[in-house]
Amino acid sequence: MPIDLYYATLSPPCRAVLMTLRQLNLDVNVITTDVHKKESWPPQFLKLSYPQHTVPTLVDDGFPLGESRAIMQYLVSKYAPNSDLYPTHDLKKRAHVDRLLYYDMSIWYAIVNATVMKIFRGVEPTESALKNFKKNFNVLNDFIGNNKYVAGNELTIADLSYLATISTLAINDYKDLDEFPNVKNWFFRVQKELPYFDDVNGKVPELWKQHSSANK
Ligand SMILES: N[C@@H](CCC(=O)N[C@@H](CS)C(=O)NCC(=O)O)C(=O)O
Incomplete structure (x- = not known):
């Protein structure tokens, strides 16, 4: 299952997460989202981003996660646990x-x-x-x-x-x-x-x- 990232270009936390994905060479499906038009958000994204309803929201193998720093910690812990990027063992x-x-x-x-x-x-x-x-x-x-x-x-x-x-x-x-x-x-x-x-x-x-x- 590919990783989905609900994203807005101007949003620093979104870009921090996208840079993490790039640093880890992970494939990602970037879904650009207008944070000023929440009424246009599909119900499926409202559900995935509950209760914060913010971007970035990551969906990895069906698991939705918000908060950029938590997402970055999760990605490195899961996909590169021995990396210095987030030293999980030290x-x-x-x-x-x-x-x-x-x-x-x-x-x-x-x-x-x-x-x-x-x-x-x-x-x-x-x-x-x-x-x-x-x-x-x-x-x-x-x-x-x-x-x-x-x-x-x-x-x-x-x-x-x-x-x-x-x-x-x-x-x-x-x-x-x-x-x-x-x-x-x-x-x-x-x-x-x-x-x-x-x-x-x-x-x-x-x-x-x-x-x-x-x-x-
Ligand atoms: N602390 C959160 C901040 C998330 C956040 O507030 N994202 C903004 C874009 S930068 C957003 O979705 N705003 C829409 C809203 O709050 O209604 C993170 O690091 O992910």
Whole structure:
């Protein structure tokens, strides 16, 4: 049975999951879904995505699963259990990857409040949102330090999750990264190592530009 992925291009969690599938060389049936038109969703997808009704939703061998980070952990645990991508056999290494994956949620909300809300809702970021953005990115900058990848010296699913999240900063042509040199270097270096990166994320800057001008 092929793997189905309910997907939206602009959605960072969807792209993180698709990059994981590409990294694992797994065949996937990508089903593009309009998150703004839930009334058009087929009943079968409403059932599969219950109760969150969000993308990404993965269906593997009849098993539906939502939440991008849980999906990524599931895919590597099932299809590449000996891979460094998610070190299932080394509890401490895996816990560190988990820590970074959870911290990515703080980064995501910092980005949403400092940039995305302005594009989608026309809401200028508050001082507290800008302060929080800086605080969270300073922490990520320190997490990366001199490491090659976010969780150490191996590529892990945490890198794929952060790459997708941070690609949202295309909204401001990545100028927000100037203050965080470790994050900036990691972001532009690691994406070049991934042969599928552009295919999955290449349209993001243009899509954000369209949203920005539509909401001016
Ligand atoms: N934490 C979830 C977020 C899922 C999510 O909110 N997806 C958005 C697209 S980025 C969505 O489906 N939004 C539709 C809605 O919430 O109604 C994940 O990582 O999968």
